[in-house]
Amino acid sequence: MNLNELKEFDDTYHMSTYGRLPIAFVKGKGTKLWDDNGKEYLDLLSGIGVTNVGHCHPKVVGAIKDQVEMLMHVSNLYYTEPQAKLAKKISEISFGDKCFFANSGAEANEGAIKLARRYAKPKGKDAYEIITALRSFHGRTMKTLAATGQPDKQKPFEPMPPGFKHVPLNDFEALKNEVSDKTCAVMLEVIQGEGGVYPCDYDYLKQVRALCDERDLLLIFDEVQTGMGRTGTMFAYQATGVVPDVMTLAKGIGSGLPIGVLVASEKASVFKPGEHGSTFGGGPVVCAGALATVNVLEEENLVENSRKVGAYFKNKLETLKTKTGMITEVRGAGLMLAIELNEEQARNIVLDLLKEGIVANNIGTTIIRFLPPLCLTEAEVDTAMAAIERLVLERSVV
Numbered sequence: 525m526n527l528n529e530l531k532e533f534d535d536t537y538h539m540s541t542y543g544r545l546p547i548a549f550v551k552g553k554g555t556k557l558w559d560d561n562g563k564e565y566l567d568l569l570s571g572i573g574v575t576n577v578g579h580c581h582p583k584v585v586g587a588i589k590d591q592v593e594m595l596m597h598v599s600n601l602y603y604t605e606p607q608a609k610l611a612k613k614i615s616e617i618s619f620g621d622k623c624f625f626a627n628s629g630a631e632a633n634e635g636a637i638k639l640a641r642r643y644a645k646p647k648g649k650d651a652y653e654i655i656t657a658l659r660s661f662h663g664r665t666m667k668t669l670a671a672t673g674q675p676d677k678q679k680p681f682e683p684m685p686p687g688f689k690h691v692p693l694n695d696f697e698a699l700k701n702e703v704s705d706k707t708c709a710v711m712l713e714v715i716q717g718e719g720g721v722y723p724c725d726y727d728y729l730k731q732v733r734a735l736c737d738e739r740d741l742l743l744i745f746d747e748v749q750t751g752m753g754r755t756g757t758m759f760a761y762q763a764t765g766v767v768p769d770v771m772t773l774a775k776g777i778g779s780g781l782p783i784g785v786l787v788a789s790e791k792a793s794v795f796k797p798g799e800h801g802s803t804f805g806g807g808p809v810v811c812a813g814a815l816a817t818v819n820v821l822e823e824e825n826l827v828e829n830s831r832k833v834g835a836y837f838k839n840k841l842e843t844l845k846t847k848t849g850m851i852t853e854v855r856g857a858g859l860m861l862a863i864e865l866n867e868e869q870a871r872n873i874v875l876d877l878l879k880e881g882i883v884a885n886n887i888g889t890t891i892i893r894f895l896p897p898l899c900l901t902e903a904e905v906d907t908a909m910a911a912i913e914r915l916v917l918e919r920s921v922v
């Protein structure tokens with residue numbers, strides 16, 4: 525099908541919840557994508573932070589194919605090897621002692637919300653509130669939408685389920701003032717992704733950790749976007765000196781397969797049999813693909829590459845900032861980067877980049893975000909920067 529036929533089907537048969545760009549991709553390999561006309565693109569978005577090891581990595585594809593031919597589904601009533609091995613692997617590479625497998629980031633966060641309430645229950649407190657940050661994004665289900673600190677996303681679906689309080693990021697006093705006997709947890713993204721790539725200050729996180737310890741609250745890090753090497757360490761918390769009690773993963777761990785993971789310390793692993801579950805979560809195909817993904821991240825030193833090439837990319841963006849008043853800030857770490865513009869040009873620049881064969885993303889009208897595959901090279905950064913620089917400078921007022 526060509527793009528026009530696809531558009532017609534989509535307009536007719538699919539709910540228009542996405543502001544789609546006028547491109548149909550048919551193939552991907554490493555950092556490259558190809559559209560239905562055979563045009564090649566450099567991908568600086570990774571399907572919104574998903575294809576961290578590059579598109580269609582042969583080892584991930586191979587692991588999935590092998591598993592598909594062996595066993596696709598049996599339910600969680602039985603043991604399966606890919607699930608067991610993936611759970612062990614996640615435990616080895618993170619603070620986590622136990623994990624639970626879901627099918628998406630939102631679902632992993634739903635699990636974290638339930639876990640926090642469950643943790644508080646036996647303590648005899650009526651504690652069910654979770655404090656999250658303004659501008660945060662935690663998902664589109666009703667609870668995770670209520671957790672999300674973006675009123676414009678909540679408005680069409682009000683009333684929101686109760687139990688969430690939102691505070692400005694990096695303002696410890698504001699957070700502390702919201703803690704009460706009703707609070708069971710604090711949930712934060714170490715670097716806010718959908719909100720516009722806003723990092724937490726490490727000192728702030730340390731204060732929040734101490735407060736959670738003092739008040740026996742669970743500290744939950746939503747690492748759905750920051751996890752799996754994205755920010756230059758396997759998990760973003762590892763750069764901060766702060767270890768959470770609970771972490772959620774999705775996106776980059778599955779290379780495009782639907783997976784969410786709820787990771788918890790022994791202390792926080794409080795679900796009892798029958799209290800949480802999923803038909804598809806932790807299925808053998810998805811777990812085989814995710815395990816292969818984690819192995820590739822390690823074998824190919826992609827976390828190190830994310831740190832190194834990310835620093836190179838950020839430096840180039842900082843240099844561009846010195847050449848134009850149009851860029852007011854460069855934010856992010858590793859290969860999770862953004863530039864903030866003082867004019868509403870982000871969408872136009874992203875559309876022009878697409879014409880030049882570069883896939884990037886705008887958040888609102890003033891932020892351009894880059895989440896490339898972690899196998900990106902410095903030469904590819906140079907290619908991208910040549911286009912980014914030209915498109916930004918030609919719009920800058922001299």
Ligand SMILES: Cc1ncc(COP(=O)(O)O)c(C=O)c1O
Pocket residue numbers: 628629630631633661662663664713717718746747748749750774775
């Ligand atoms: C930090 C964060 N949490 C949760 C989600 C929701 O994940 P999903 O779309 O897989 O439900 C996202 C998605 O962008 C995210 O960035």
